[in-house]
Amino acid sequence: MLFKRKKKTDETQLHIESIPDESTKGFNVVEICEQMVDAARELEDNRAEYALVTNYLTDIERMENMSETDKKTMNDAAANILTLEKTRSDFLKTKNRISDSQYAQMQQLEEEIPRAIKRLEKNESCLNLINKDLRYLEGEKVQFDIDGEYAKGRQKTFRVYAVLLVVFFAVVVTVCTLMQLVYGVDTTVFMLIGALLSAVAGSFVLLTYQSYSDEVKSAAASKNKAVALENRVKIKYVSIKNAVDYTYEKYNVKNSKEFVYNYEQYLLAVKDKERFRRTNEDLEYNSKKLVSVLTKNNFYDARVWLNYTNAIVDHKEMVEQKHELIVRRQKLRGRMSFNVETITRLRREILSHRSELGDRIHEVNRILNKIAELDMEVQSED
Secondary structure, X not given: OOOOOOXXXXXXXXXXXOOOOOEEOOEEHHHHHHHHHHHHHHHHHHHHHHHHHHHHHHHHHHHHOOOHHHHHHHHHHHHHHHHHHHHHHHHHHOOOOOOHHHHHHHHHOOXXXXXXXXXXXXXXXXXXXXXXXXXXXXXXXXXXHHHHHHHHHHHHHHHHHHHHHHHHHHHHHHHHHHHHHHHOOOOHHHHHHHHHHHHHHHHHHHHHHHHHHHHHHHHHHHHHHHHHXXXXXXXXXXXXXXXXXXXXXXXXXXXXXXXXXXXXXXXHHHHHHHHHHHHHHHHHHHHHHHHHHHHHOOOOOOHHHHHOHHHHHOHHHHHHHHXXXXXXXXXXXXXXXXXXXXXXXXHHHHHHOHHHOHHHHHHHHHHHHHHHOOOOXXXXXX
């Protein structure tokens, strides 16, 4: 209901006391008195609301007759209130950007968060580089193992070659010696050639074997260096990883991107809250301004118009409000006329049976006098 009553009017203090519930030829005085009291109470309520509706209609007339300066002040304040209330309503409908606990934490640690983000981003970048280094070192270790095993295999092969050369030289010496002893052939040249070939091949085998031996040692040394470097890198990795995990846990994030996102949402939430605070301040300022200008023009209820600023701004809406108040007043006047007629009819009925009341006449007269104190005239203007 538009323009509701500001407070409930006290009910009419009418009640029935010590009236015996007796009937005389179908006439029940208690029931008739109860009906009169109910009608009188409703009449009083109707009159109170009628006066209220009339006051609001009078306020609308005052609004129409205000000075242009006051009208402009009123319209500007009402338009601002409408805009500000929409802004506040939109804000209240907006889903929280971050949880209240996250907001409280970031508010408490606001100054250190930018540095924490930079540290986290740097540490995450270091972890990525370290992971690459560890993968590279692991590959190097595998390659050194392969190189060492290959060199060891070649060493075994050349040891076999060395044995074969010795056997070959022994065979050449033996054959040449036998030929010289049995056939008297001079085999000196052949022995020299065999010795030379054996020496050359032996030198090659020996040098190659030594080369592979050096490779085995080099691979082992390189692997040891890689292992030592890997251990140092792992220690660094563990240290940085602990720092990263602590930051994740402290700020309840999974990575620096989420941390940055949450911080950005926090900054937006701060702006939202500041905007909401300013909106409330502006709303309060314009509300006071509107109430002040209406109070200045002797409005019956200046504050009620804070709920109907749309009617102040929109003339069509004001026409509808006025029409509704007029209709309400007409209905109230109809109810008041009905109650007056009811009370009058019931009073006549009681008076027509006065001679039958006996000892109850005094209490009935008291009730009738109480009801008679009410102004039974119904207003007729609309």
